[in-house]
Amino acid sequence: MSATEPAAAPQHGPTHPSPVGRWASWRRRTSTLVFLSARNVVRELRRSLLTSSAMAIGLALLVISRTIADGAHEDWIDSGVRLGAGHVAVQAPGYLTSGALADRLGPAQLSEAERALAAPDVAPRIEAAVERLSASGLAASAASSFPVQIDGVIPTRERQFSQLPEQVVDGRYLEDDDRLSAFIGVGLARRLELRPGSRFVLTSQNSESEIAGQLVRVAGTFRTGIPEVDDGLVQIPIETARTWLTAPGSATTIAVLLQSSRDVDGVVRALRARLDSVSGVRVLSWREASPELEAAVKIDDAGDYIFHGILFVIVGLAVLNAVLMSVLNRKREFGVLRALGLRRVETGAVVFGEGVLLTLASGAAGMILGFAITWIFWRNGLDLSGLMGGEMTMSGTLVDPVIVPAFRLSAMTQSLGFILVIGILASLYPAQQAMRIDVAEAMKFER
Amino acid sequence: MAAVWWRIAWRNLWRHGRRTVITALALAFGFLAAVFMVGLTDGIIAEMVETGTAVISGQIQAHDPGYLPDRPVYATIGGDAGVDVSALVTRIESVPGVVAAAPRLYGGGLLSAADQTQGAMLMGVDPERDARVVQLLSSMTEGRAPQAGANEIAIGSDLAHRLDVGPGAELVVVTPASDGSLGNDLFTVSGVFHTGSTGLDLTTAIVPIDALRGLLALEPGRVHEIAIRVSDPWAADSIAATIRARAGDDPPLAVAGWTEYRPELAEYVRLAGASNFIIVGIVFIMAIFGVANTMLMGTYERRREFAVVRALGSSPGGIIRTVLFEAVILGAIALLAGAAMTAPLVAWISRHPIDLSRFVGDFSMAGALVRPVLRVDVDLAGPLTSAVALFLTALGAAVYPALRASRVPPADALAGR
């Protein structure tokens, strides 16, 4: 009941102060406004479609870029952790810095860890878990010798965990009943003049700091494309390593691969809850084990946010323009409405409502479009190998040229929220313009 | 005649001033965005190339042709006779584009402290020259770089951990010498560095080149490598070729730019180039939609006006021309506005790159070595491409509306149908 309204406009406000009456009246007015907004949107369908298409495409692009970036990051993280100690690693405290056999998990710690990993709130989130006993030493053949990193592994579990077993160049990967077999890189094979079947000797310091040698035969050779790994990594069966290094039932790392890299913090928490009380056990996330990888992902994310910001502004401007134009072109119409009793604020509300409805519609359309296109990429993978030429390494891991987009609920809601905010902000100015329409002036216009 | 049409186009634009301004703003912002995003990507790439090469390897490396890949200690530049190192370095530094060059010597050996022994790659450097070529020596996390003439050694952080030593500690350095004896001497740890790369932090130890020569029993004048810094990393390959040509056969040199010994960096650069293309594309597709939207509505609203013009004798082509001219002027305005917005922003951010270390958490990197910063590198190509894209967008967005506008029969439009 504004005193600034011209007297010509009949008041439809309540004539008695009863709250019920006021509420009913308010509801009636509001529903009228909503009706008006909706009808306006539908009436000028072409204009509405044009306006909303800008927003829809913008949203679709945001969705696509987000899912692809997330997919690429998942890839980086995945490759990185598969080659290393997984998304989550269980080790003896101090192993990360010392790398020494003395800092290992004994049978007691191993069984505690296994029990924690089998717990019902953890087990379903795990894709694969492997035990490894690692040491650094020397590989020597009749021809030459070279320093190496030796990983004692469980072959069938490694197959689930890393891609190494599939990167066989010659011979075959280790099998569970192998004893004196080794899986070596092509670089090492070249240096030591070895082929599948050749014998060579591994020498290292065992758990009692004595130098111990172990005969092994080459079961197969691999190529990762990463020189340090092809020259320096040897995998042998874990039991052989345990006997050789006098470390029965022990492991230096339990590496855990999760179904999704985003689950890391949750799983780490759950494991720590169970294992913090066990001495000699430490639970690590890949972020602690590979800070360079995390930094690369975060920097990329930052670039992405900037991209978002840019789209934000462009889309916002487009929408602003469109809605504003539609308002300015309907001055007469609004003038008539005002003459019929619509208040200033309500006029603004109608325009605002149009903007919001358009935004909501485009939001829906954009999400659908974005998902559809992402789904196509998800099924077939976005193949960037044409752009990348040969193999590519980053942070010590091989980058897969085929990117599978990753859906992340938080990212999707973020993008949707973005668009809603854009739509709302872009509707404010036109709404304000609508409020300023002077009834008498408006009648001069044709429309 | 043509001039009139431009004036008319100009006036048309300003009759709907607000709309024009906002549309131009959208385009201008697209321009800003494209230049910025491309600059950002280029900046990240440049940062990557620089840290990849400026940490320790340099942008160009020169060796004796027989040195790589096995790095035998005898394969010094110029063979057993060696070279006049100063003269060679000066000659290399005189090549245009070269900022500095430094000689290096390598040897594999053992470092021993108290009861811990670790294998390491010993790198002998001229501390003063090397500091002009790479950053490692100026970025010690503890202590300082070794001084020429002293038995000092700088080691990686992981190596320091394993040996359990810090600056001031004493290390025994043992390495097989070139004459068959076992070179050995005591060194004092002058500093510890942390690059974040395990390969370097665990296996590398830096000593003054003369000290390593003594250990290896090599004559003065024998070096394994000349590491070279250039002002423009992107020109490394061509500068390497020049150096090789100038050296001729005296001594014979194998000179390689970083694209050869850091191929993964080169790959990433190519990938980034491709993604730049995509980004500019996306930005302007967005802009096209916004602008086309507006123009379509605008021409629709103006159909009576166009009808009158047609009725007065103009051809459909004339309508198209009007709309397109408006688009061109709009583009020009947008470009000016865009340039006006972009230039100061780029200038400012070049001087103050965005530091992400807060967001990247506790990830500490040694000094200025690998900075989690977003840096924007803008050269001429980016803005030029974006400007072209901007005009194309403006024109492209106007094409459909122009065609539609020209096709409306004047009579219908005037009758309001």
Add this chain to the structure above:
Amino acid sequence: MRLRSGAVIVLPVLLPLWLAAGLAGQETAREIIDRVDRMLQGESSEALLAMEIRTEHWTRTLEMRVWSLGTERALVRVISPQKDAGMATLKVGNEVWNYLPRVDRTLKIPPSLMMGSWMGSHFTNDDLVKESRMIDDYDIEIGYEGDRDGAAVWEFDLTPKPEAAVVWGKIVERIRKSDLMPVWAKYYDEDGVLVRTLTFGDYRRMGGRLVPTRMRVQPEDKPDEVTQLTYRELKFDVGLDPEFFSLRNLRAR
């Protein structure tokens, strides 16, 4: 580090083989070697050696004094040249330490340097260590018995036991029947390719026994390179006990 083809350095190991050869016929080679081995546990020796090394890049001659006890313990001290004088190596079982007089420090050799050449020669640190396990690691058979180069000889074939941690595919040793002197030892990889040859010569009486005073090791892939050991003095039963082979003695000058 490239492996320098190594050779057997400490004499005592060869003793069981050719001593055993003399008793072959009644007992199997293995039984004899076991018996002799047990006998030799207490066998001590002291020697003065010259080692000449020729490689592609340099030539060097070292003089050193070597003490040994059985097959498990040895102490080597370099006497000349001046630059290396005082450098010493101690081996006890599988472990090896070096003493560096110039810096007055002792270094335990880690596995990664075990294959490194000892003092630049074609011996490796590993050869010093593997010594004592030769008998445990190989099956010994007589491969040939008869005349070669005008002398009656045995050729023993040493084949590594299935799980022995040795790099060789086979070692063949030729021993003279008349005086049980070794003539040569050839080291083959598993494909039967000869990798290095150890030859013996200059048989003389020293310390009351006939011994080959010259041993030469030749890598096949570098025919111009060679390491030659010459015994200048050799004494047995010098009354050493295990405590002599200590880190303290390693450092003594």
